[in-house]
Amino acid sequence: MIRIQARTEPSSLMKVASPLLAITLTLIFGCILFSAIGKSPTQALHVLLIAPLADSYNIGEMFVKMGPLLLCAVGLSLCYRANMWNIGAEGQLLAGALGGSAVALYFIDSESSFALPMTLLAGIISGMLWAAMPTFLKLKYNSNLILTTIMFNYIALYLLIWAVHGPLRDPEGFGFPESALFSDNTLLPVLFESSRIHLGIVFALISGVIGWFILSKTHLGFQIRVFGADEPAARYAGFSGKKLSWLVMLFAGALAGLAGVSETTGPIGQLVPNVSPGYGYSAIIVAYLGRLHPLGAILAAVFMAVLYMGGDLAQIEMGIPVAVVSMFQGVLLFFLLACDFFINNRLAFTNQATN
Amino acid sequence: MNTHNSVSRLELVNITKQYPGCLANDNISITLMPGEIHALLGENGAGKSTLVKSIYGVVSPDKGDIIWDGREVSIKSPSIARDLGIGMVFQHFSLFETLTVCQNIELCLSKTQLVNIGDLASRITQLSEEYGLNVNPSRYVHSLSIGERQRVEIMRCLVQSVKLLILDEPTSVLTPQEVAGLFVVLRTLSNEGCSILFISHKLHEVTEICDKATILRGGKVVDTCVPNEETPASIAKMMVGDLAEQDAGYAKKEGTESVLCVSSLSLEPKQPFGTALKDITFDLKSGEILGIAGVAGNGQDELMAIISGEDERNIKSTLSLSKQDIGHLHAGERRKLGMAYVPEERLGRGAVPEMSLSENTLLTHSEGFIRNGLVDWQSIKDYTTTMIAKYKVKCHGEFSEAKSLSGGNLQKFIMGREIGQNPKVLICAHPTWGVDVGAALAIHQALLELRDQGAAILLISEDIDELFLLADRMSAICDGHLSPVVKTESTNIDQIGQWMAGTFIDNKSVSISNTTPAQKANS
Known part of the structure; x- marks a missing residue:
């Protein structure tokens, strides 16, 4: 008989093995699914996971997608460490894209060297503002952060759609819901010729390192970890929960806002309604896959970016619907949470029933 | 039989x-x-x-x-x-x-x-x-x-x-x-x-x-x-085993100057089923242990939370430490002024279960270990290792998770951590609750040693024998009222027991509702 037994102490092996096991199970699930819809599983997996890394153009695109994922995931990792269930990275990203684009359009004819920094700053501040409102509601009225951040995601989305249909629409754009193309002065520099890799990926990697530094080296990071792991202990020690909540939320909002403005001033170059294919939501999975560790998030972001790329390729080459990416993400999170159960529990095999 | x-x-x-x-x-x-x-x-x-x-x-x-x-x-x-x-x-x-x-x-x-x-x-x-x-x-x-x-x-x-x-x-x-x-x-x-x-x-x-x-x-x-x-x-x-030393007959001391003063402290409960504190006044002197007896749920938790600053309500001018008002300061600031606190709950409040002992040292003891906001982990680890040895905490090492320690060992660790900050005032709740005899002895001796160094200790316990053993002055709490404070030599278990049941309240205050204190205490 198989029984579930609590471990005396958490398994450090499972902490590392759990994400790998979850990925493996997800791939097995994928094989079964592709067979069921009459596609070759090996070919599908090749297109999904290997092809995105097969040539330099694809690798470049992978980095383009990795940037916003990582920026959002680092902020979320800190939030989740502090027990702040911020599901609003998507909204904060869109707010950053909207705010940044408004400033970029203001500078559209300007030669000022402040134009790009001001644009980025506007994106960061917009993201922080979008994170600040649910935080305020939580701390002041004890509202549920999960619900309010999700609602703010929709508000941000429709605000953005209204903006591209109204005030920010390109007057010479034949009525399409898009802004004018930004001037070169407000575009992020491209890192390598002939690719679209831009400065955003550098921001993302730096944010990962900063996040790691804060969490493991500073007293502030220690307070964040205590606050998340054990709130009564944080109160007992005299750490201010309000201050820590504000800090992690504003940090996450700033990074998500930066991700948003980096998209519009980077690969897109203008404000369009579909700035993000759900980066803010996928970043939740990235954060968990990276064990809520900012450096782990870097690896997880690579994997998730590959999956995004692979989804596009699978649609082009094999006619597999792009929804398969969302499904893969969902299944991955499901298996990850299931595997995490075995960090604190294990299966015990006994010869006979004991009761 | x-x-x-x-x-x-x-x-x-x-x-x-x-x-x-x-x-x-x-x-x-x-x-x-x-x-x-x-x-x-x-x-x-x-x-x-x-x-x-x-x-x-x-x-x-x-x-x-x-x-x-x-x-x-x-x-x-x-x-x-x-x-x-x-x-x-x-x-x-x-x-x-x-x-x-x-x-x-x-x-x-x-x-x-x-x-x-x-x-x-x-x-x-x-x-x-x-x-x-x-x-x-x-x-x-x-x-x-x-x-x-x-x-x-x-x-x-x-x-x-x-x-x-x-x-x-x-x-x-x-x-x-x-x-x-x-x-x-x-x-x-x-x-x-x-x-x-x-x-x-x-x-x-x-x-x-x-x-x-x-x-x-x-x-x-x-x-x-x-x-x-x-x-x-x-x-x-x-x-x-044969290790038990005699744990009795400690000398009583008299405190010198007042360090912590609580004057006319009245406070509505924060939780719906909490106990309101009613006009509590006492002062705690350096070099003494003041014991407060009482059955659980009579306002001890509320009193400790407001003194330690965990209850963040501002009660300026009713609470002072070394003649300085501290009612408006939060728990961290009070710690900086020399206050330490051993809470009743060890795991989950006094220590973070999933964190190592070193990290749990840093929880309240940050002085000297933080430079420009950065944590000097190596010094903390060294300090924790010496503390583990000094207080004979049974564990694998400074890296052990707090939850892997037994209750008594964790309590010795927490006591050691708080005492190690050389506090002026130590608030100590049920220090030996559920702790074995050997660990209790070690904890008692640590408390007495701290008192002899001139610290003021507020000892809140349900164990009346422990209070008589350690406290220099004693009082009891019932339904949020504090009884008079007396020298331990001039009272006995009977009187304290009656005070725990609230007999002192009638002479002290007239505004008691028709429920008995004991009933209210448990609602």
């Missing part, structure tokens, strides 16, 4: 229970005669709870036999245990507060039992008079004091005509007068042939009431004795 020529009530033969990573019971054999009051003694983690849970059918032992009234039985669930006539009163009561006494008792009876009893309420009244339990079947449980609730639990066992009553640390929540009342009931039961298995930490109670005692250590039976032929000290020695 009738132990001759009769079959034993209960016999345990080689009971063994293995938990992952710990052998809780190792070949334990115990015999209980009808009418015997048998004490089960041992330090925390000695395996007492596992053993009684095996008897009550909560835990199934891996090996061993249970022989009940001469025949072997297999007790697979508490309901089988109850059918046999085994009743158990847990340390934490299992009563529904929104139901009456009668309804609560009815819930745990089977249909046939109910039919046999007939009118349950009158049966309760009858038993209540017979044993002097004073339980009114129509009262709601939420209006009962802790002592009364315990009597309801005992009544629940009596209604089922219990032949063996298991009591898990029954006196830890009672005032001295209530303990005396409980013992009368237990003796009556014993005279009628009901066996009683009595788990306690308080050795003088064991010597007072028990016929026999079995001492467990590390899951094994190490000794048995007849308690009234022993002294508490000799039993303590059996419990911890």
Whole structure:
């Protein structure tokens, strides 16, 4: 008989093995699914996971997608460490894209060297503002952060759609819901010729390192970890929960806002309604896959970016619907949470029933 | 007591229970005669709870036999245990507060039992008079004091005509007068042939009431004795081995100048079922231990939270530390001014369960370890390692998670951490609650040493013996009122016990509602 037994102490092996096991199970699930819809599983997996890394153009695109994922995931990792269930990275990203684009359009004819920094700053501040409102509601009225951040995601989305249909629409754009193309002065520099890799990926990697530094080296990071792991202990020690909540939320909002403005001033170059294919939501999975560790998030972001790329390729080459990416993400999170159960529990095999 | 020529009530033969990573019971054999009051003694983690849970059918032992009234039985669930006539009163009561006494008792009876009893309420009244339990079947449980609730639990066992009553640390929540009342009931039961298995930490109670005692250590039976032929000290020695030093007769000291002053502190409770603090005034002097006695839930938690600053409400000018108002400062700022605090809950408040001991040191002791906002982890690890050695904390090392330590060891760690900050004022709640004798001795000595260095210590405890042992001045708290403060030499257990029950309140204040303090304390 198989029984579930609590471990005396958490398994450090499972902490590392759990994400790998979850990925493996997800791939097995994928094989079964592709067979069921009459596609070759090996070919599908090749297109999904290997092809995105097969040539330099694809690798470049992978980095383009990795940037916003990582920026959002680092902020979320800190939030989740502090027990702040911020599901609003998507909204904060869109707010950053909207705010940044408004400033970029203001500078559209300007030669000022402040134009790009001001644009980025506007994106960061917009993201922080979008994170600040649910935080305020939580701390002041004890509202549920999960619900309010999700609602703010929709508000941000429709605000953005209204903006591209109204005030920010390109007057010479034949009525399409898009802004004018930004001037070169407000575009992020491209890192390598002939690719679209831009400065955003550098921001993302730096944010990962900063996040790691804060969490493991500073007293502030220690307070964040205590606050998340054990709130009564944080109160007992005299750490201010309000201050820590504000800090992690504003940090996450700033990074998500930066991700948003980096998209519009980077690969897109203008404000369009579909700035993000759900980066803010996928970043939740990235954060968990990276064990809520900012450096782990870097690896997880690579994997998730590959999956995004692979989804596009699978649609082009094999006619597999792009929804398969969302499904893969969902299944991955499901298996990850299931595997995490075995960090604190294990299966015990006994010869006979004991009761 | 009738132990001759009769079959034993209960016999345990080689009971063994293995938990992952710990052998809780190792070949334990115990015999209980009808009418015997048998004490089960041992330090925390000695395996007492596992053993009684095996008897009550909560835990199934891996090996061993249970022989009940001469025949072997297999007790697979508490309901089988109850059918046999085994009743158990847990340390934490299992009563529904929104139901009456009668309804609560009815819930745990089977249909046939109910039919046999007939009118349950009158049966309760009858038993209540017979044993002097004073339980009114129509009262709601939420209006009962802790002592009364315990009597309801005992009544629940009596209604089922219990032949063996298991009591898990029954006196830890009672005032001295209530303990005396409980013992009368237990003796009556014993005279009628009901066996009683009595788990306690308080050795003088064991010597007072028990016929026999079995001492467990590390899951094994190490000794048995007849308690009234022993002294508490000799039993303590059996419990911890030969290491136990004498823990008694410390010199009392007089404090010098006032350090912490609380003046006319009145405060509404933060939680709906909390206790309001009512006009509390006292001052704590350096170089003394001020003990506050009281039954749990009489405002101790609220008082500690407001003094430590965990309760963030601003009460400027009623609280001062070294003549400086601290009512508006938060807990972290008060710590910087020299205040330290050992909370009642060790795991989850005094220490973060999933963090290492080093990280838990940093939790409250950050001075000297932070430079420009960066943590000097190496110094913390070194400091923690020396502290572990100094306070003899049993663990693998500074990297051990707090939750892997036993209660007593974690408490020694927390005491060491707080004392290590050389506090001017130490607030200490139930420092040895659930801690074994050896660790309690170490904690007592650490407290006295800190006092002798000139610190002011506020000691809040439910253990009245401990307070008499350590405190230089004493007071009691009941329903949010603080009794007068007196020198320990000039009072006695009786007076403090009465103060714990609130007798001082009537002369002190007139605004008491018609509920008794004890009732309110438990709502």
